[in-house]
Amino acid sequence: MTDITANSTTVDAKAYRQTIGLFATGVTVLLAEKDGEVRGMTANAVSSLSLNPTLVIVCPSKKAHLSEFLHDGAYFTINILGEDQEPISNHFAGGWGQTEVPEYEFIPWDAAGTAPRLGGCIGALACCVYRIHDGGDHWIVVGRVLDLHQPSGPYRPLLFYAGKYDQLRRQEMAHLMPSADAYE
Numbered sequence: 001m002t003d004i005t006a007n008s009t010t011v012d013a014k015a016y017r018q019t020i021g022l023f024a025t026g027v028t029v030l031l032a033e034k035d036g037e038v039r040g041m042t043a044n045a046v047s048s049l050s051l052n053p054t055l056v057i058v059c060p061s062k063k064a065h066l067s068e069f070l071h072d073g074a075y076f077t078i079n080i081l082g083e084d085q086e087p088i089s090n091h092f093a094g095g096w097g098q099t100e101v102p103e104y105e106f107i108p109w110d111a112a113g114t115a116p117r118l119g120g121c122i123g124a125l126a127c128c129v130y131r132i133h134d135g136g137d138h139w140i141v142v143g144r145v146l147d148l149h150q151p152s153g154p155y156r157p158l159l160f161y162a163g164k165y166d167q168l169r170r171q172e173m174a175h176l177m178p179s180a181d182a183y184e
Protein backbone atom coordinates (compact mmCIF):
# COMPACT_ATOMS: atom_id res chain seq x y z
CA MET A 1 0.00 0.00 0.00
CA THR A 2 1.27 3.51 -0.85
CA ASP A 3 2.23 5.57 2.17
CA ILE A 4 0.34 8.79 1.40
CA THR A 5 1.69 10.41 4.56
CA ALA A 6 5.29 10.21 3.34
CA ASN A 7 5.36 13.32 1.12
CA SER A 8 2.25 15.16 2.15
CA THR A 9 2.29 18.54 3.86
CA THR A 10 0.83 18.35 7.33
CA VAL A 11 -2.44 20.00 8.15
CA ASP A 12 -2.52 22.09 11.29
CA ALA A 13 -4.10 19.95 14.02
CA LYS A 14 -6.06 22.82 15.58
CA ALA A 15 -7.46 23.92 12.22
CA TYR A 16 -8.35 20.31 11.45
CA ARG A 17 -10.28 19.99 14.73
CA GLN A 18 -12.12 23.25 14.04
CA THR A 19 -13.10 22.15 10.55
CA ILE A 20 -14.13 18.58 11.36
CA GLY A 21 -15.95 20.00 14.40
CA LEU A 22 -18.47 21.50 11.97
CA PHE A 23 -19.64 17.96 11.32
CA ALA A 24 -22.41 17.86 13.94
CA THR A 25 -22.81 14.60 15.82
CA GLY A 26 -24.69 13.02 18.66
CA VAL A 27 -22.89 12.01 21.84
CA THR A 28 -22.50 8.49 23.19
CA VAL A 29 -20.93 6.79 26.16
CA LEU A 30 -19.16 3.53 25.33
CA LEU A 31 -19.15 0.95 28.12
CA ALA A 32 -17.07 -2.22 28.37
CA GLU A 33 -16.68 -4.63 31.27
CA LYS A 34 -13.85 -6.92 32.32
CA ASP A 35 -13.69 -9.00 35.49
CA GLY A 36 -16.54 -7.03 37.02
CA GLU A 37 -14.99 -3.60 36.31
CA VAL A 38 -16.96 -1.32 33.99
CA ARG A 39 -15.13 1.39 32.05
CA GLY A 40 -16.90 4.16 30.19
CA MET A 41 -15.84 6.82 27.72
CA THR A 42 -17.70 9.65 26.03
CA ALA A 43 -17.40 9.30 22.26
CA ASN A 44 -18.73 10.97 19.16
CA ALA A 45 -16.46 9.21 16.64
CA VAL A 46 -19.23 6.69 16.06
CA SER A 47 -20.65 5.66 12.71
CA SER A 48 -23.02 3.14 11.26
CA LEU A 49 -21.08 0.89 8.86
CA SER A 50 -23.04 -2.05 7.45
CA LEU A 51 -26.53 -3.53 7.54
CA ASN A 52 -25.61 -7.07 6.53
CA PRO A 53 -23.89 -7.95 8.78
CA THR A 54 -24.95 -5.20 11.14
CA LEU A 55 -21.74 -3.33 11.91
CA VAL A 56 -20.88 -0.06 13.61
CA ILE A 57 -17.58 1.81 14.08
CA VAL A 58 -16.24 3.47 17.22
CA CYS A 59 -12.82 5.11 17.52
CA PRO A 60 -11.29 5.23 21.01
CA SER A 61 -7.92 6.84 21.56
CA LYS A 62 -5.08 4.35 22.01
CA LYS A 63 -4.46 6.09 25.35
CA ALA A 64 -8.05 5.76 26.56
CA HIS A 65 -8.54 3.47 29.53
CA LEU A 66 -11.45 1.88 27.69
CA SER A 67 -9.16 0.69 24.88
CA GLU A 68 -7.54 -1.84 27.22
CA PHE A 69 -10.94 -3.57 27.42
CA LEU A 70 -11.56 -3.70 23.66
CA HIS A 71 -10.06 -6.75 21.99
CA ASP A 72 -11.43 -9.25 19.46
CA GLY A 73 -14.66 -10.72 20.78
CA ALA A 74 -14.99 -8.27 23.68
CA TYR A 75 -18.45 -6.92 24.43
CA PHE A 76 -19.26 -3.24 24.62
CA THR A 77 -22.30 -1.01 24.45
CA ILE A 78 -22.93 2.27 22.65
CA ASN A 79 -25.25 4.43 24.73
CA ILE A 80 -26.84 7.39 22.94
CA LEU A 81 -27.18 10.34 25.31
CA GLY A 82 -30.25 12.53 25.65
CA GLU A 83 -29.99 16.30 26.00
CA ASP A 84 -30.43 16.06 29.79
CA GLN A 85 -27.29 13.91 30.08
CA GLU A 86 -24.62 16.57 29.48
CA PRO A 87 -23.19 16.12 33.01
CA ILE A 88 -22.85 12.39 32.30
CA SER A 89 -21.04 13.17 29.04
CA ASN A 90 -18.63 15.43 30.92
CA HIS A 91 -18.10 12.80 33.59
CA PHE A 92 -17.16 10.08 31.11
CA ALA A 93 -14.98 12.55 29.19
CA GLY A 94 -12.67 12.77 32.17
CA GLY A 95 -14.52 15.41 34.11
CA TRP A 96 -13.98 13.59 37.39
CA GLY A 97 -13.25 16.00 40.19
CA GLN A 98 -14.26 19.08 38.18
CA THR A 99 -17.90 18.78 39.10
CA GLU A 100 -19.99 16.60 41.36
CA VAL A 101 -20.34 13.10 40.01
CA PRO A 102 -23.73 12.96 38.26
CA GLU A 103 -26.16 10.18 39.02
CA TYR A 104 -26.06 7.32 36.57
CA GLU A 105 -26.85 3.63 36.53
CA PHE A 106 -25.34 0.63 34.75
CA ILE A 107 -28.11 -1.77 33.73
CA PRO A 108 -27.18 -5.40 32.96
CA TRP A 109 -27.75 -6.55 29.38
CA ASP A 110 -27.85 -10.28 29.87
CA ALA A 111 -29.16 -11.23 26.43
CA ALA A 112 -26.21 -9.91 24.48
CA GLY A 113 -23.18 -10.45 26.69
CA THR A 114 -21.51 -8.88 29.62
CA ALA A 115 -21.37 -5.14 28.92
CA PRO A 116 -24.13 -3.19 30.67
CA ARG A 117 -26.02 -0.25 29.22
CA LEU A 118 -26.26 3.21 30.73
CA GLY A 119 -29.64 4.11 32.21
CA GLY A 120 -31.65 7.06 30.87
CA CYS A 121 -30.28 7.01 27.31
CA ILE A 122 -32.46 7.52 24.24
CA GLY A 123 -31.12 4.32 22.66
CA ALA A 124 -28.36 1.77 23.04
CA LEU A 125 -26.58 -0.91 21.01
CA ALA A 126 -25.02 -4.05 22.43
CA CYS A 127 -21.95 -5.00 20.38
CA CYS A 128 -19.14 -7.48 20.15
CA VAL A 129 -15.74 -6.45 18.74
CA TYR A 130 -15.56 -7.79 15.16
CA ARG A 131 -12.32 -6.16 13.92
CA ILE A 132 -9.80 -3.63 15.23
CA HIS A 133 -7.78 -1.52 12.78
CA ASP A 134 -5.00 0.98 13.32
CA GLY A 135 -6.16 4.58 13.06
CA GLY A 136 -3.15 6.72 13.91
CA ASP A 137 -3.44 7.70 17.56
CA HIS A 138 -6.87 6.02 17.73
CA TRP A 139 -8.19 2.52 17.14
CA ILE A 140 -10.89 1.89 14.55
CA VAL A 141 -13.07 -0.64 16.32
CA VAL A 142 -15.69 -2.37 14.20
CA GLY A 143 -18.49 -3.74 16.35
CA ARG A 144 -21.04 -6.37 15.41
CA VAL A 145 -24.41 -5.22 16.71
CA LEU A 146 -26.02 -8.01 18.73
CA ASP A 147 -29.00 -6.33 20.34
CA LEU A 148 -30.80 -2.99 20.54
CA HIS A 149 -32.41 -1.03 23.32
CA GLN A 150 -35.19 1.20 22.00
CA PRO A 151 -37.01 3.19 24.68
CA SER A 152 -40.39 4.63 23.68
CA GLY A 153 -39.12 8.26 23.45
CA PRO A 154 -39.28 11.21 23.34
CA TYR A 155 -35.97 11.24 21.50
CA ARG A 156 -34.18 14.43 22.35
CA PRO A 157 -30.50 13.74 21.64
CA LEU A 158 -27.54 15.58 23.07
CA LEU A 159 -25.63 17.06 20.12
CA PHE A 160 -22.01 18.12 19.74
CA TYR A 161 -21.14 20.85 17.28
CA ALA A 162 -18.11 23.15 16.94
CA GLY A 163 -16.68 21.94 20.22
CA LYS A 164 -19.86 22.61 22.20
CA TYR A 165 -22.96 20.77 23.25
CA ASP A 166 -26.17 21.63 21.46
CA GLN A 167 -29.77 20.52 21.23
CA LEU A 168 -32.31 19.87 18.50
CA ARG A 169 -34.36 22.95 17.82
CA ARG A 170 -37.11 21.17 15.90
CA GLN A 171 -39.23 20.09 18.86
CA GLU A 172 -41.66 18.07 16.75
CA MET A 173 -38.92 15.73 15.51
CA ALA A 174 -38.20 14.49 18.98
CA HIS A 175 -41.37 12.42 19.18
CA LEU A 176 -40.79 10.49 15.99
CA MET A 177 -38.93 7.22 15.83
CA PRO A 178 -36.24 7.80 13.20
CA SER A 179 -37.13 6.45 9.77
CA ALA A 180 -35.64 3.02 9.23
CA ASP A 181 -35.33 3.45 5.47
CA ALA A 182 -33.92 6.94 5.03
CA TYR A 183 -31.32 5.56 2.65
CA GLU A 184 -29.92 2.20 1.67
Ligand SMILES: Cc1cc2nc3c(=O)[nH]c(=O)nc-3n(C[C@H](O)[C@H](O)[C@H](O)COP(=O)(O)O)c2cc1C
Pocket: 027, 040, 041, 042, 043, 044, 045, 046, 059, 060, 061, 062, 063, 064, 065, 066, 089, 090, 092, 093, 094, 095, 138, 160
Ligand atom coordinates in the same frame (compact mmCIF):
# COMPACT_ATOMS: atom_id res chain seq x y z
C1 LIG B 1 -18.39 15.09 23.02
C2 LIG B 1 -17.13 14.30 23.19
C3 LIG B 1 -16.81 13.33 22.27
C4 LIG B 1 -15.63 12.57 22.40
N1 LIG B 1 -15.36 11.59 21.48
C5 LIG B 1 -14.26 10.83 21.62
C6 LIG B 1 -14.01 9.77 20.72
O1 LIG B 1 -14.78 9.48 19.82
N2 LIG B 1 -12.86 9.04 20.89
C7 LIG B 1 -11.98 9.30 21.92
O2 LIG B 1 -10.96 8.62 22.03
N3 LIG B 1 -12.22 10.30 22.80
C8 LIG B 1 -13.34 11.06 22.69
N4 LIG B 1 -13.60 12.04 23.59
C9 LIG B 1 -12.64 12.27 24.68
C10 LIG B 1 -12.76 11.20 25.78
O3 LIG B 1 -14.09 11.08 26.25
C11 LIG B 1 -11.83 11.57 26.95
O4 LIG B 1 -10.51 11.74 26.46
C12 LIG B 1 -11.84 10.56 28.06
O5 LIG B 1 -11.26 11.16 29.19
C13 LIG B 1 -11.04 9.30 27.78
O6 LIG B 1 -11.23 8.41 28.83
P1 LIG B 1 -10.09 8.07 29.92
O7 LIG B 1 -9.71 9.37 30.57
O8 LIG B 1 -10.76 7.11 30.87
O9 LIG B 1 -8.96 7.41 29.21
C14 LIG B 1 -14.77 12.80 23.49
C15 LIG B 1 -15.09 13.79 24.42
C16 LIG B 1 -16.26 14.53 24.28
C17 LIG B 1 -16.62 15.57 25.31
